[in-house]
Amino acid sequence: MFEKNALTQTPITDNLARRWSGRAYDPDRPVANVQLLALLEAARWAPSCFGYQPWRFLIWDRHADAATWQRAFDCLVEGNRAWAAQAPLLLLATADSQFADGRANRWSQYDTGAAAMSLAVQATALGLMVHQMGGFDAGRIRTEFAIPESFDCLAMITVGYQLPIDRIPEELKERELAPRSRRELGETFFAGAWGRPFG
Amino acid sequence: MFEKNALTQTPITDNLARRWSGRAYDPDRPVANVQLLALLEAARWAPSCFGYQPWRFLIWDRHADAATWQRAFDCLVEGNRAWAAQAPLLLLATADSQFADGRANRWSQYDTGAAAMSLAVQATALGLMVHQMGGFDAGRIRTEFAIPESFDCLAMITVGYQLPIDRIPEELKERELAPRSRRELGETFFAGAWGRPFG
Numbered sequence: 001m002f003e004k005n006a007l008t009q010t011p012i013t014d015n016l017a018r019r020w021s022g023r024a025y026d027p028d029r030p031v032a033n034v035q036l037l038a039l040l041e042a043a044r045w046a047p048s049c050f051g052y053q054p055w056r057f058l059i060w061d062r063h064a065d066a067a068t069w070q071r072a073f074d075c076l077v078e079g080n081r082a083w084a085a086q087a088p089l090l091l092l093a094t095a096d097s098q099f100a101d102g103r104a105n106r107w108s109q110y111d112t113g114a115a116a117m118s119l120a121v122q123a124t125a126l127g128l129m130v131h132q133m134g135g136f137d138a139g140r141i142r143t144e145f146a147i148p149e150s151f152d153c154l155a156m157i158t159v160g161y162q163l164p165i166d167r168i169p170e171e172l173k174e175r176e177l178a179p180r181s182r183r184e185l186g187e188t189f190f191a192g193a194w195g196r197p198f199g
Numbered sequence: 200m201f202e203k204n205a206l207t208q209t210p211i212t213d214n215l216a217r218r219w220s221g222r223a224y225d226p227d228r229p230v231a232n233v234q235l236l237a238l239l240e241a242a243r244w245a246p247s248c249f250g251y252q253p254w255r256f257l258i259w260d261r262h263a264d265a266a267t268w269q270r271a272f273d274c275l276v277e278g279n280r281a282w283a284a285q286a287p288l289l290l291l292a293t294a295d296s297q298f299a300d301g302r303a304n305r306w307s308q309y310d311t312g313a314a315a316m317s318l319a320v321q322a323t324a325l326g327l328m329v330h331q332m333g334g335f336d337a338g339r340i341r342t343e344f345a346i347p348e349s350f351d352c353l354a355m356i357t358v359g360y361q362l363p364i365d366r367i368p369e370e371l372k373e374r375e376l377a378p379r380s381r382r383e384l385g386e387t388f389f390a391g392a393w394g395r396p397f398g
Contacts, residue, residue, distance in 0.1 A: 006244035010236045013324035015212055016317055021246050037209045040388045040397065044381050045205035046316065047220050049333040053381060057388050059397060068391045095309070107333050110294070110353050113312030117245065118215055120313075121320055125212035134248040134306050146393050154309050182243050183252055189239045190257045192267045194344050198239065198258060 002165045004180050019124040021131040024168045024176050025086040025160040030063045035126050036089065039159065042122030046115040049107035054096040055115040058145060062088050071144055076156060077135035083172060084133070087158035091119075092141060093132075094151040112154060119157070129162045201364045203379050218323040220330040223367045223375050224285040224359040229262045234325050235288065238358065241321030245314040248306035253295040254314040257344060261287050270343055275355060276334040282371060283332070286357035290318075291340060292331075293350040311353060318356070328361045 005017045040057070048054060060069040072090050073081065084090070095112035099105045120130040138153040147153060168176050182188075186197025204216045239256070247253060259268040271289050272280065283289070294311035298304045319329040337352040346352060367375050381387075385396025 006240070008237075008240040008244065010233050010240060012237050012241045012244070012321050013214055015214065016241050016244065016320060019244075019246075034209055037384075037398070038207075038211050040384060041205070041207035041209060042211045042215050044384060044387055045207065045211070045215065045218075045379075047218075047319070047331060049331075051380075053387065055387065056393075058393065059388060059390055061391075065391055093309075107353065109308035110292075110312035110315070113309035114316035114319075116309070117313035117316040118320075120246070121215060121317075122211050132246060132248075148393075154306065180244075181250075185236075185239060185243060188243055188252065188255055190255065192257070192259055192264055194255075194257065194346055199236070 002162075006180065009185070015121045015124040019120055020129070020180065022129050022162055022176055023083040023131060024163040024172045025083070025088075025129065025158065026163045026167075027086040027088075029161040030088045031128065031159055031161075035128065036159075038126060039119045039122050039128075043115040043119040046111070046118045048111035048114070049105065050099075052096075052099060052105065052111070054105055054108035055112040056094045056096065056151060058092040058094070060090045062090070072141065072156075075137045075141040075144065076133065077137070080133050080135045080156070084131070084156075084158050087131075087160040089159040091157040091159065092153060093155045093157060094147060094153050096151055098150050109152060109154060116155060116157065123159055127161065128159055131158045133157070201361075205379065208384070214320045214323040218319055219328070219379065221328050221361055221375055222282040222330060223362040223371045224282070224287075224328065224357065225362045225366075226285040226287075228360040229287045230327065230358055230360075234327065235358075237325060238318045238321050238327075242314040242318040245310070245317045247310035247313070248304065249298075251295075251298060251304065251310070253304055253307035254311040255293045255295065255350060257291040257293070259289045261289070271340065271355075274336045274340040274343065275332065276336070279332050279334045279355070283330070283357050286330075286359040288358040290356040290358065291352060292354045292356060293346060293352050295350055297349050308351060308353060315354060315356065322358055326360065327358055330357045332356070
């Protein structure tokens with residue numbers, strides 16, 4: 001396993017610094033059930049508006065049920081199918097767009113993103129790699145798995161072990177080894193007034 | 200500092216297990232700049248669709264600029280003003296609803312929730328407590344701080360140190376000490392088919 005740590009002006013905790021959305025998964029290393037359980041517990045305990053927990057996750061395990069996994073996998077766009085096939089687990093994050101009384105929950109997607117992030121942090125702690133994808137056919141997966149209309153299908157998520165660097169396929173190598181980048185801190189964080197750079 | 204760890208069937212990493220949205224802040228302990236920097240770096244390196252980083256955060260420091268902090272604080276609903284006044288830092292998480300070409304970014308809130316969760320995880324690592332709130336006047340804060348229409352104002356966030364248990368005010372005690380809870384795992388995570396409980 002190789003690392004592409006976040007480049008920060010001050011250290012951040014290891015499971016955030018090391019988290020990284022790679023594409024080169026080891027197809028031969030399944031994720032143990034107890035590890036998957038830890039990922040789900042991490043997501044389960046994320047914070048949410050009114051404690052409503054708007055998220056629901058669907059989970060497909062390639063080793064446990066290849067046929068059902070395939071139906072989910074086939075909903076990915078071609079560019080993602082090219083690499084996501086190697087990951088042993090595929091998940092879908094959905095967000096309940098309504099509160100129990102039918103009113104719109106304007107925090108449902110925000111809260112669901114937090115739950116998925118928790119899952120990714122826990123995965124990093126266990127030496128696993130998570131990659132979230134917006135590139136999938138949301139209408140098709142809704143039909144395929146009878147997902148209620150009130151739930152938004154937000155991200156497909158691969159989980160598995162990273163391939164050792166010497167086994168990364170040629171066509172993935174450049175992307176896998178490219179440095180990570182983010183906007184400058186002052187373009188994202190504003191001190192007291194909109195647009196006034198922090199720091 | 201007292202702990203209200205997540206109740207999980209298998210251990211999860213400390214900074215997720217210990218994270219908890221309390222209300223009893225120590226008014227006398229400011230957050231050092233290097234700690235705030237670490238929180239922002241954590242949020243900065245969150246994942247996002249196409250690496251677009253739709254989030255922008257506004258930051259108000261009660262110790263550094265009390266008047267401006269007050270303008271932000273006054274946008275909170277009364278129930279939150281009752282306790283949030285003690286926290287030294289107040290932030291606003293906003294999400295850019297559009298990509299650079301003007302098309303809607305349907306992951307902007309989801310991604311912004313992930314960035315805020317990263318911030319909360321880093322805060323926990325530093326012994327700080329984060330509480331996110333949906334209860335604020337989004338229209339008022341937009342006007343007050345000239346936030347562009349294309350950005351959604353999603354959550355106000357307090358950051359500070361927790362009060363020691365023997366200093367928690369009587370009116371907060373019951374809520375602060377109440378046990379935490381979540382839906383059963385099988386109601387949130389589905390194995391292969393919608394509604395089929397995991398585990």
